[in-house]
Amino acid sequence: MRTFVMAHRESWQDDVGQSTWERIVLPLDIEKRACIFCGCVTDSSKKVASIDFVQDIVDAQALCVQNELAARTINNVCASAIAAHKLLRPAQPGNRQKKNHAILCACHSCHHWVNRRYKLPNFLLPLQALSWYVNTLICITKKNLDHRVVFRLCCVLTRPGIDGLTNYYRTLFSENELSLFANISCDTVHEVSPKVAAYYYARNGWCMFLSNSKLVEYIRRGMHDEPDEEAGDE
């Protein structure tokens, strides 16, 4: 867990770092908070996500997924948010009525997406699903990820947010993945499929044999820019 170097400063609310980590974790006003799921800071409406809700999703994942970097990072973020809240917004004596517990925030898109799907078997959080998808070309469950979501996540991971902050969750991805996301974000949603297919092919497809025929079909479709069946899917 990162340490709270800002704790002793009086101006911690104005003094945020270069990445969105502080905006995800510190008990700032909701308008300033970044999304726990995608790390973006936007002007649009935000929803409160309880730490228990996020933690329960991660705890319900398969052990091999929980041991991956993304789940461990989310766990750290949750623990950090609780610690930051205790340190920076201690309970006031005589003010027991008012709720005083750590919270996280979610952007409108992630909140909607996660709430509709988190009870599905083998559910992956948005960035976990993105990572799985670009490295396997498979959405783990049907209708779990469509190209509008992939495009949006690529944009929020690539473009600096409203205060010029770098998305903290870039740390979850390799240089190759980040350049794929940058490449996707500078085009349109309709180019997601060929770009991901080309990325996969460049990394895995040079050999004569691929692991299954669906993969071959997907790559062929992507590489030849054929119609994207998932474009209208949600």
Ligand SMILES: [Zn+2]
């Ligand atoms: Zn989000």
